[in-house]
Amino acid sequence: MDMPPHGTVETVAPGVRRVIAPNPSPFTKWGTNSFIVGEGEVAVIDPGPDIAAHVDALRHAVAGERVAAIIATHSHRDHSPAARALAAATGAPILGGPPIRFDPNAPKADAGFDAEYRPDRVLADGERVSASGWVLETVATPGHTSNHLCFALAGTGILFSGDHVMGWATTVIIPPDGDMGDYMASLERLLERDDSLYLPAHGGAVDTPRRLVRGQLGHRKHREGQILRLLKEGEADVPALVRRMYVGLDERLVGAAGLSVRAHLNDLNRRGRIVATGERWAVAA
Known part of the structure; x- marks a missing residue:
């Protein structure tokens, strides 16, 4: 698939828009997918890196709408930092997993994390976030990071899979916070669900998610x-x-x-x- 343009707003599923951040790399494919859920009252999932042009693109994308929630699937630097600028611009709360505490004697362990990530509300497994026209259910999927969460859009079969499952690459597990046993258990958990479409934080949509999850477990x-x-x-x-x-x-x-x-x-x-x-x-x- 050719690289979609950065900064433009695309409808990728009913009630879901995408704005791609300009941070392409071997680890992010074409960049971070920031998703906007709903119309009128919206949630922004994975606001991405704190790049001024990307924050401006998100602000323009939701102009005239109320941002009910800014949600991070996890606190890596390509996912959560823009939440603060977007929250300042919209007044919306930041939601996600808990901040990660690192051993101060291992300074390199937190290099990929957003050190300033502090959600206004920590979401638990099964907890719901909702506004007019949509409900998101939290699905805890630790492994890639200990605070990784996926989000199911109720009544649609859509799962925002963050970095837990991506169609273009396998997920990197980085110790000490990343845990392979937790990651495998989280994949097994997704196999028990009946989601029909994954929208990952990098790359394109996955329309055969169970087959992909079985393949990643096998890999x-x-x-x-x-x-x-x-x-x-x-x-x-x-x-x-x-x-x-x-x-x-x-x-x-x-x-x-x-x-x-x-x-x-x-x-x-x-x-x-x-x-x-x-x-x-x-x-x-």
């Missing part, structure tokens, strides 16, 4: 099996595992692959399948 289980087979051949560190598992990978994505491998290692270690000696890993005896 993660395949990666787990790869790790176990390689460690049965001998102990290894993360860089060595990445070289053997991701042959021909774009160099820009090597770091992200290493983080996902580490997330798998942490999960396997917690389950007693492998053990660590410093930075090297081996199959448990």
Whole structure:
């Protein structure tokens, strides 16, 4: 699919508009999808990065309407920072998961997070947000981050899937906050639902969501099996595992692959399948 234009307003489903932020990258595809739900009284889901042109585009998109809620699926810097500028312009409350607290002795762990994220209201699993003409139900999906939430638009089959499920790429799990075991459990949870259309925060709509979720579960289980087979051949560190598992990978994505491998290692270690000696890993005896 060609890159849609940044800053323009597109209707992507009945009652749902999209404005794409100008932050394309190997991790965001064409940029962050900011969704506007409803007409007259609206919610803005994932307002995106605090880029003045994007905030202006969102303000123009909702001109003459009341913004009832500004919602972040999670607090990564490409999702939540624009919430503050949009809230200042509209008076709307910021809603989402809780802020994430990091170990101050691990300063690099929070590099991708919005350090100033402070929602006016923390949403719990199953909690509803509503205004005239729409109801959004919170679906807790930790894994990509511990505070990741999806949102189901009641009566439509639409799920705003944030970064939990995307059609164009697999989700990166970054320890220590990202947790592979939680991510897999959240995927299993989505399989139990009957949503018919996913609108992710990056890339296009997913119109066969159950098939995609089953495929992503299978992909993660395949990666787990790869790790176990390689460690049965001998102990290894993360860089060595990445070289053997991701042959021909774009160099820009090597770091992200290493983080996902580490997330798998942490999960396997917690389950007693492998053990660590410093930075090297081996199959448990």
